[in-house]
Amino acid sequence: MKLENKKIFIFGAGASRGAQYTHPIYKPPLLKDLHEILYFFEKMEHPRRLNTTQFYNYHLTAKELSDSENDIEKMFTDLLLIDLLFREVNIAAVSPNDIEIKSIIANRSLLEKYFGFDEERIEKMKMLIKASSGIFSNPKNFTTFFIKYLNDYLNLSIYNSYCDYHASLFKYIEFNDTVVSFNYDQILDFTLNSLGHLDHKSFENLNFESVRFPSHSKPKIPIKFLKMHGSLNWYQDIHNHSLIHYFLVSEAESLPESPDGSPFTIILPHHLKNIFYRTNRVFKAHIESFKIALQEAEIIFLVGKSFMNSDNELNNLIIESCSSKKKTLYIIDPLEKDYKFTEYHKNLFNAEIYDTRKTIFQHYLEPFSLVK
Secondary structure, eight states: OOTTSOEEEEEOHHHHHTOSSBOSSSOOOOGGGHHHHHHHHHHSOOTTHHHHHHHHHHHHHHHHHTTOTTOHHHHHHHHHHHHHHHHHHOTTOOOOOHHHHHHHHHOHHHHHHHHOSOHHHHHHHHHHHHHOOGGGSSHHHHHHHHHHHHHHHHHHHBSOSOOHHHHHHGGGOOTTOEEEEOOSSSHHHHHHHHTTOOSGGGGTTSOOSEEEOOTTOOOSSOOEEEETTEEEEEEEESSOTTOEEEEOOOTTSOOOSSTTEEEEEEOOSSSOHHHHHHHOHHHHHHHHHHHHHHHHOSEEEEESOOOOSSOHHHHHHHHHHHTTSOEEEEEESTTTTOHHHHHHHHHHTTEEEEEEESSHHHHHHSOOOOOO
Protein backbone atom coordinates (compact mmCIF):
# COMPACT_ATOMS: atom_id res chain seq x y z
CA MET A 1 0.00 0.00 0.00
CA LYS A 2 1.37 3.40 -0.96
CA LEU A 3 1.33 5.84 1.92
CA GLU A 4 -0.57 8.41 -0.12
CA ASN A 5 -3.50 6.03 -0.65
CA LYS A 6 -6.45 7.54 1.18
CA LYS A 7 -7.98 5.38 3.87
CA ILE A 8 -11.23 5.30 5.79
CA PHE A 9 -11.58 3.42 9.10
CA ILE A 10 -15.17 2.46 10.00
CA PHE A 11 -15.93 1.30 13.56
CA GLY A 12 -19.10 -0.27 14.93
CA ALA A 13 -20.29 -1.61 18.29
CA GLY A 14 -18.15 -4.74 17.99
CA ALA A 15 -15.01 -2.58 18.12
CA SER A 16 -15.98 -1.12 21.49
CA ARG A 17 -17.06 -4.50 22.81
CA GLY A 18 -13.61 -5.89 22.00
CA ALA A 19 -11.70 -2.92 23.44
CA GLN A 20 -8.86 -3.32 25.90
CA TYR A 21 -10.21 -2.00 29.20
CA THR A 22 -13.78 -3.22 29.57
CA HIS A 23 -15.73 -4.85 32.39
CA PRO A 24 -15.56 -8.67 32.24
CA ILE A 25 -19.35 -8.97 32.69
CA TYR A 26 -20.89 -5.63 31.73
CA LYS A 27 -19.38 -5.35 28.27
CA PRO A 28 -20.09 -2.44 25.91
CA PRO A 29 -23.42 -3.41 24.34
CA LEU A 30 -24.28 -4.57 20.87
CA LEU A 31 -27.66 -3.57 19.44
CA LYS A 32 -29.24 -6.82 20.62
CA ASP A 33 -28.14 -6.08 24.22
CA LEU A 34 -29.93 -2.76 24.65
CA HIS A 35 -33.12 -4.23 26.16
CA GLU A 36 -30.96 -5.97 28.78
CA ILE A 37 -29.35 -2.69 29.85
CA LEU A 38 -32.78 -1.48 30.93
CA TYR A 39 -33.31 -4.59 33.07
CA PHE A 40 -29.88 -4.09 34.59
CA PHE A 41 -30.82 -0.69 36.00
CA GLU A 42 -34.05 -2.02 37.45
CA LYS A 43 -32.05 -4.46 39.59
CA MET A 44 -29.36 -2.14 40.97
CA GLU A 45 -29.22 0.78 43.35
CA HIS A 46 -28.92 3.84 41.16
CA PRO A 47 -29.02 7.64 41.52
CA ARG A 48 -32.10 7.73 39.30
CA ARG A 49 -33.75 4.90 41.22
CA LEU A 50 -36.89 6.92 42.09
CA ASN A 51 -37.87 6.98 38.43
CA THR A 52 -36.58 3.53 37.50
CA THR A 53 -39.77 1.58 38.27
CA GLN A 54 -41.90 3.87 36.10
CA PHE A 55 -39.25 3.69 33.42
CA TYR A 56 -39.10 -0.11 33.59
CA ASN A 57 -42.89 -0.49 33.38
CA TYR A 58 -43.12 1.89 30.43
CA HIS A 59 -40.30 0.00 28.72
CA LEU A 60 -42.11 -3.34 29.13
CA THR A 61 -45.31 -1.84 27.71
CA ALA A 62 -43.54 -0.22 24.77
CA LYS A 63 -41.58 -3.40 23.99
CA GLU A 64 -44.73 -5.53 24.00
CA LEU A 65 -46.92 -3.17 21.98
CA SER A 66 -44.23 -2.53 19.37
CA ASP A 67 -43.45 -6.28 19.03
CA SER A 68 -39.78 -5.47 19.55
CA GLU A 69 -38.54 -8.32 21.73
CA ASN A 70 -35.83 -9.10 19.16
CA ASP A 71 -35.64 -5.71 17.48
CA ILE A 72 -35.32 -2.69 19.76
CA GLU A 73 -35.25 -0.47 16.67
CA LYS A 74 -38.98 -1.13 16.23
CA MET A 75 -39.70 0.15 19.74
CA PHE A 76 -37.70 3.36 19.30
CA THR A 77 -39.27 3.87 15.87
CA ASP A 78 -42.77 3.73 17.35
CA LEU A 79 -41.80 6.05 20.22
CA LEU A 80 -40.35 8.55 17.76
CA LEU A 81 -43.51 8.39 15.63
CA ILE A 82 -45.67 9.08 18.69
CA ASP A 83 -43.43 12.01 19.61
CA LEU A 84 -43.75 13.41 16.08
CA LEU A 85 -47.53 12.92 16.24
CA PHE A 86 -47.69 14.77 19.58
CA ARG A 87 -45.66 17.61 18.08
CA GLU A 88 -48.13 17.90 15.22
CA VAL A 89 -51.02 18.12 17.67
CA ASN A 90 -49.19 20.52 19.98
CA ILE A 91 -46.53 22.53 18.18
CA ALA A 92 -44.98 23.64 21.49
CA ALA A 93 -43.98 19.98 22.01
CA VAL A 94 -45.65 19.93 25.41
CA SER A 95 -47.03 16.59 26.52
CA PRO A 96 -50.70 16.32 25.50
CA ASN A 97 -53.36 16.45 28.17
CA ASP A 98 -56.16 13.89 28.60
CA ILE A 99 -58.50 15.73 26.23
CA GLU A 100 -55.81 15.87 23.53
CA ILE A 101 -55.01 12.16 24.04
CA LYS A 102 -58.67 11.26 23.49
CA SER A 103 -58.76 13.47 20.40
CA ILE A 104 -55.63 11.79 18.99
CA ILE A 105 -57.00 8.29 19.56
CA ALA A 106 -60.28 9.24 17.83
CA ASN A 107 -58.49 10.80 14.84
CA ARG A 108 -58.25 7.89 12.41
CA SER A 109 -56.61 9.85 9.59
CA LEU A 110 -53.89 11.13 11.92
CA LEU A 111 -53.17 7.63 13.23
CA GLU A 112 -53.00 6.23 9.69
CA LYS A 113 -50.62 9.02 8.68
CA TYR A 114 -48.07 7.84 11.26
CA PHE A 115 -48.77 4.13 11.67
CA GLY A 116 -50.22 2.96 8.37
CA PHE A 117 -53.48 1.12 7.77
CA ASP A 118 -52.96 -2.16 9.62
CA GLU A 119 -55.80 -2.37 12.16
CA GLU A 120 -53.88 -4.40 14.75
CA ARG A 121 -50.91 -2.02 14.65
CA ILE A 122 -53.15 1.04 15.04
CA GLU A 123 -54.87 -0.51 18.07
CA LYS A 124 -51.52 -1.26 19.69
CA MET A 125 -50.31 2.28 19.08
CA LYS A 126 -53.52 3.62 20.63
CA MET A 127 -52.72 1.57 23.74
CA LEU A 128 -49.13 2.86 23.80
CA ILE A 129 -50.36 6.45 23.47
CA LYS A 130 -52.78 5.89 26.37
CA ALA A 131 -49.95 4.34 28.42
CA SER A 132 -48.06 7.62 28.30
CA SER A 133 -48.57 9.19 31.72
CA GLY A 134 -46.78 10.74 34.67
CA ILE A 135 -43.10 11.41 34.08
CA PHE A 136 -43.36 9.56 30.76
CA SER A 137 -46.35 11.47 29.45
CA ASN A 138 -44.27 12.02 26.30
CA PRO A 139 -42.11 9.25 24.78
CA LYS A 140 -39.31 11.80 24.45
CA ASN A 141 -38.97 11.73 28.24
CA PHE A 142 -38.46 7.97 28.09
CA THR A 143 -35.75 8.23 25.44
CA THR A 144 -34.00 10.98 27.44
CA PHE A 145 -33.88 8.66 30.47
CA PHE A 146 -32.69 5.79 28.29
CA ILE A 147 -29.78 7.87 26.97
CA LYS A 148 -28.76 8.79 30.52
CA TYR A 149 -28.95 5.14 31.61
CA LEU A 150 -26.89 4.14 28.58
CA ASN A 151 -24.27 6.73 29.50
CA ASP A 152 -24.17 5.39 33.07
CA TYR A 153 -23.82 1.84 31.78
CA LEU A 154 -20.94 2.72 29.45
CA ASN A 155 -19.17 4.53 32.29
CA LEU A 156 -19.38 1.26 34.26
CA SER A 157 -18.46 -0.85 31.26
CA ILE A 158 -15.38 1.00 30.03
CA TYR A 159 -12.53 1.39 32.53
CA ASN A 160 -10.21 3.37 30.31
CA SER A 161 -11.12 4.99 27.01
CA TYR A 162 -7.62 4.70 25.59
CA CYS A 163 -7.18 1.38 23.75
CA ASP A 164 -3.92 -0.15 22.46
CA TYR A 165 -5.95 -2.49 20.22
CA HIS A 166 -7.51 0.45 18.40
CA ALA A 167 -4.17 2.27 18.36
CA SER A 168 -2.62 -0.69 16.52
CA LEU A 169 -4.83 0.16 13.55
CA PHE A 170 -3.86 3.80 13.53
CA LYS A 171 -0.22 3.08 12.75
CA TYR A 172 -1.48 2.99 9.13
CA ILE A 173 -3.03 6.45 9.39
CA GLU A 174 -1.95 9.41 7.26
CA PHE A 175 -2.90 13.07 7.08
CA ASN A 176 -6.38 13.51 5.51
CA ASP A 177 -7.50 9.95 6.27
CA THR A 178 -10.93 9.60 7.87
CA VAL A 179 -12.07 7.71 10.97
CA VAL A 180 -15.80 6.98 11.17
CA SER A 181 -17.54 5.76 14.31
CA PHE A 182 -21.10 4.53 14.76
CA ASN A 183 -20.58 4.29 18.55
CA TYR A 184 -21.69 6.60 21.34
CA ASP A 185 -18.69 6.04 23.65
CA GLN A 186 -15.37 7.93 23.52
CA ILE A 187 -12.86 5.09 23.04
CA LEU A 188 -11.94 6.34 19.58
CA ASP A 189 -12.00 9.98 20.67
CA PHE A 190 -9.48 9.48 23.47
CA THR A 191 -7.30 7.03 21.54
CA LEU A 192 -7.05 9.30 18.50
CA ASN A 193 -6.44 12.34 20.69
CA SER A 194 -3.70 10.55 22.67
CA LEU A 195 -1.97 9.64 19.40
CA GLY A 196 -2.12 13.24 18.19
CA HIS A 197 -4.72 12.65 15.47
CA LEU A 198 -7.38 15.13 16.63
CA ASP A 199 -7.45 18.89 16.45
CA HIS A 200 -9.95 21.51 15.30
CA LYS A 201 -9.25 20.58 11.66
CA SER A 202 -10.70 17.13 12.43
CA PHE A 203 -14.09 18.79 12.86
CA GLU A 204 -13.95 21.41 10.10
CA ASN A 205 -17.24 21.92 8.23
CA LEU A 206 -19.14 19.67 10.66
CA ASN A 207 -21.14 22.60 12.06
CA PHE A 208 -20.27 22.21 15.74
CA GLU A 209 -20.87 25.36 17.74
CA SER A 210 -17.67 24.72 19.71
CA VAL A 211 -14.99 22.03 20.05
CA ARG A 212 -13.01 21.47 23.23
CA PHE A 213 -10.08 19.11 23.89
CA PRO A 214 -8.08 18.17 27.01
CA SER A 215 -5.57 20.90 27.83
CA HIS A 216 -2.61 18.54 27.27
CA SER A 217 -3.60 17.62 23.70
CA LYS A 218 -0.71 17.76 21.20
CA PRO A 219 -1.95 17.20 17.63
CA LYS A 220 0.60 15.76 15.17
CA ILE A 221 -1.23 14.19 12.22
CA PRO A 222 -4.86 15.41 12.33
CA ILE A 223 -7.46 13.32 10.55
CA LYS A 224 -11.16 13.78 9.81
CA PHE A 225 -13.30 12.29 12.60
CA LEU A 226 -16.97 11.48 12.07
CA LYS A 227 -19.43 10.05 14.60
CA MET A 228 -22.41 9.19 12.44
CA HIS A 229 -24.92 8.54 15.22
CA GLY A 230 -23.71 11.27 17.55
CA SER A 231 -21.90 10.80 20.83
CA LEU A 232 -22.27 10.98 24.58
CA ASN A 233 -19.83 13.88 24.56
CA TRP A 234 -22.00 15.96 22.20
CA TYR A 235 -24.26 18.41 23.99
CA GLN A 236 -27.14 20.57 22.87
CA ASP A 237 -26.72 24.25 23.60
CA ILE A 238 -28.78 25.28 26.61
CA HIS A 239 -30.20 28.32 24.80
CA ASN A 240 -30.60 26.84 21.31
CA HIS A 241 -30.97 23.07 20.94
CA SER A 242 -30.11 23.22 17.25
CA LEU A 243 -26.52 24.11 18.25
CA ILE A 244 -24.24 21.24 19.29
CA HIS A 245 -20.99 21.37 21.26
CA TYR A 246 -18.22 18.73 21.13
CA PHE A 247 -16.41 18.29 24.47
CA LEU A 248 -13.54 15.86 25.06
CA VAL A 249 -12.00 16.32 28.49
CA SER A 250 -9.61 14.21 30.54
CA GLU A 251 -10.61 12.59 33.83
CA ALA A 252 -8.62 15.30 35.62
CA GLU A 253 -10.73 17.98 33.97
CA SER A 254 -14.16 17.03 35.24
CA LEU A 255 -17.12 18.20 33.23
CA PRO A 256 -20.73 18.59 34.42
CA GLU A 257 -23.18 16.04 33.12
CA SER A 258 -24.47 18.52 30.61
CA PRO A 259 -22.09 21.44 30.01
CA ASP A 260 -23.52 24.50 28.27
CA GLY A 261 -26.56 22.47 27.40
CA SER A 262 -28.89 19.69 28.35
CA PRO A 263 -29.42 16.43 26.49
CA PHE A 264 -26.69 14.35 24.97
CA THR A 265 -27.01 14.36 21.19
CA ILE A 266 -27.27 10.88 19.70
CA ILE A 267 -29.44 9.12 17.14
CA LEU A 268 -31.11 6.18 18.87
CA PRO A 269 -31.50 2.89 17.00
CA HIS A 270 -34.66 3.27 14.96
CA HIS A 271 -35.78 3.09 11.33
CA LEU A 272 -36.13 6.85 10.77
CA LYS A 273 -32.51 8.02 10.93
CA ASN A 274 -32.94 9.83 7.62
CA ILE A 275 -35.00 12.47 9.49
CA PHE A 276 -31.86 13.45 11.40
CA TYR A 277 -29.53 12.98 8.42
CA ARG A 278 -31.58 15.48 6.43
CA THR A 279 -32.65 18.06 9.01
CA ASN A 280 -29.99 18.33 11.73
CA ARG A 281 -27.15 20.57 10.53
CA VAL A 282 -24.40 18.56 12.30
CA PHE A 283 -25.64 15.14 11.15
CA LYS A 284 -26.25 16.49 7.66
CA ALA A 285 -22.63 17.68 7.53
CA HIS A 286 -21.46 14.27 8.74
CA ILE A 287 -23.34 12.54 5.95
CA GLU A 288 -21.78 14.81 3.34
CA SER A 289 -18.27 14.30 4.76
CA PHE A 290 -18.81 10.53 4.92
CA LYS A 291 -19.85 10.55 1.27
CA ILE A 292 -16.72 12.47 0.22
CA ALA A 293 -14.44 10.22 2.31
CA LEU A 294 -15.92 7.09 0.68
CA GLN A 295 -15.53 8.54 -2.79
CA GLU A 296 -11.87 9.39 -2.22
CA ALA A 297 -10.82 6.31 -0.23
CA GLU A 298 -8.87 3.48 -1.79
CA ILE A 299 -8.48 1.47 1.43
CA ILE A 300 -11.34 0.66 3.83
CA PHE A 301 -10.97 -0.86 7.30
CA LEU A 302 -14.28 -2.26 8.57
CA VAL A 303 -14.03 -2.93 12.31
CA GLY A 304 -16.86 -4.56 14.25
CA LYS A 305 -19.53 -2.97 12.07
CA SER A 306 -22.25 -4.61 9.99
CA PHE A 307 -24.31 -2.71 7.42
CA MET A 308 -26.72 -5.64 7.05
CA ASN A 309 -29.44 -3.56 8.67
CA SER A 310 -32.48 -1.38 8.02
CA ASP A 311 -30.56 1.85 7.38
CA ASN A 312 -31.34 1.78 3.66
CA GLU A 313 -30.65 5.45 3.04
CA LEU A 314 -27.13 5.23 4.43
CA ASN A 315 -26.42 1.95 2.66
CA ASN A 316 -27.57 3.41 -0.67
CA LEU A 317 -25.27 6.37 -0.07
CA ILE A 318 -22.35 3.95 0.45
CA ILE A 319 -23.14 2.09 -2.77
CA GLU A 320 -23.38 5.33 -4.74
CA SER A 321 -20.22 6.81 -3.21
CA CYS A 322 -18.09 3.72 -3.83
CA SER A 323 -19.36 2.90 -7.33
CA SER A 324 -16.79 4.83 -9.35
CA LYS A 325 -13.62 3.38 -7.83
CA LYS A 326 -12.69 -0.15 -6.75
CA LYS A 327 -11.66 -0.34 -3.08
CA THR A 328 -9.47 -2.65 -1.00
CA LEU A 329 -11.27 -3.90 2.11
CA TYR A 330 -9.84 -5.13 5.42
CA ILE A 331 -12.34 -6.69 7.84
CA ILE A 332 -12.09 -7.19 11.60
CA ASP A 333 -15.21 -9.03 12.72
CA PRO A 334 -16.22 -12.36 14.26
CA LEU A 335 -18.08 -13.00 10.97
CA GLU A 336 -14.88 -12.64 8.92
CA LYS A 337 -15.36 -16.12 7.40
CA ASP A 338 -19.13 -15.88 6.99
CA TYR A 339 -19.78 -15.87 3.23
CA LYS A 340 -23.05 -13.93 3.43
CA PHE A 341 -21.45 -11.22 5.61
CA THR A 342 -18.28 -10.84 3.56
CA GLU A 343 -20.02 -10.89 0.18
CA TYR A 344 -22.54 -8.29 1.32
CA HIS A 345 -19.84 -5.85 2.38
CA LYS A 346 -17.63 -6.64 -0.58
CA ASN A 347 -20.51 -5.60 -2.86
CA LEU A 348 -21.59 -2.69 -0.66
CA PHE A 349 -18.16 -1.05 -0.84
CA ASN A 350 -17.33 -2.16 -4.40
CA ALA A 351 -14.23 -3.79 -2.94
CA GLU A 352 -11.92 -6.75 -2.96
CA ILE A 353 -11.28 -8.23 0.48
CA TYR A 354 -7.53 -8.33 1.03
CA ASP A 355 -7.28 -9.61 4.61
CA THR A 356 -9.41 -10.30 7.69
CA ARG A 357 -9.10 -10.76 11.44
CA LYS A 358 -11.65 -12.15 13.87
CA THR A 359 -11.16 -9.56 16.63
CA ILE A 360 -9.40 -6.25 17.12
CA PHE A 361 -7.24 -8.00 19.75
CA GLN A 362 -6.13 -10.53 17.11
CA HIS A 363 -5.10 -7.63 14.87
CA TYR A 364 -3.15 -6.17 17.80
CA LEU A 365 -1.23 -9.46 18.01
CA GLU A 366 -1.05 -10.07 14.25
CA PRO A 367 -1.23 -6.74 12.39
CA PHE A 368 -2.34 -6.64 8.78
CA SER A 369 0.35 -6.87 6.15
CA LEU A 370 -1.00 -4.22 3.82
CA VAL A 371 -1.28 -4.54 0.06
CA LYS A 372 1.69 -3.04 -1.82
